[in-house]
């Protein structure tokens with residue numbers, strides 16, 4: 591079973607250990623997340639017939655859903671687009687040709703533990719191996735987090751890598767979910783990054799403001815607002831129903847701290863594979879002050895093939911979507927191709 595649980599206290603790296611003495615409200619919510627298929631089916635009043643399949647999927651990649659996200663799912667509705675993102679299925683055991691554990695060949699672009707360098711001008715740091723939610727389509731569901739949980743000395747090697755390359759202008763915090771790390775640990779890392787003169791931007795890819803909006807609290811905003819780096823937060827929202835009033839308020843707090851908000855979605859069968867769903871998502875994002883950025887076709891990760899939407903259908907959907915949205919609300923349809931110098935437009 592792939593275990594990547596926010597409730598587990600990771601002790602090997604300085605960015606990972608929990609500030610147990612003064613747990614914030616969001617950390618308590620994480621520790622109380624539902625982590626069994628039985629509890630998930632019970633909480634959402636699903637027919638017991640879903641349980642055997644959920645148990646099979648859970649055995650491959652464990653369930654993790656906090657209450658703040660569950661509260662946006664309609665009970666007793668197995669086709670709810672938010673439930674589809676978190677409910678394990680027996681189909682996750684199917685591995686059609688081309689679906690693999692490392693679909694983006696990230697292992698070939700990892701020059702230091704916890705550092706991925708794929709594109710010119712920016713590097714990605716695995717700032718946390720945990721997530722607030724385990725998304726069934728995740729392209730890193732098989733990622734070797736244990737081998738990418740650096741100690742503080744190892745982090746210094748990654749920071750040296752950034753210091754030694756003046757062509758790098760942007761550091762991207764990823765994971766797992768980077769905001770699953772504590773604020774003390776993130777403030778330390780961002781402080782180290784700020785001291786590198788050629789770095790201009792800090793980009794954070796996260797689902798935590800959506801999954802537990804309370805994560806955007808005063809402690810986070812303190813270090814984020816104080817940073818000299820230009821700040822971009824890329825949210826990963828796939829459906830308009832994910833954006834409730836609490837998420838809107840979290841986005842407003844981030845904007846007030848000087849953060850540019852973007853969104854990237856994954857085109858997912860049964861979640862957002864219709865013009866109406868995609869249009870509603872773009873409209874709702876803009877209401878929250880977030881610009882749609884990318885619409886990714888699914889990365890072919892083993893266990894997620896049932897979410898796949900073929901390229902031809904994806905192109906047709908986007909062509910229709912263009913008729914109903916202004917250009918600035920149109921996400922770019924892209925695929926990530928291992929070895930390419932950038933995302934590939936479809």
Ligand code: SF4
Nearest residue numbers: 721724725728766797
């Ligand atoms: S999609 Fe993001 S938040 Fe979801 S499991 Fe993967 S890394 Fe975590």
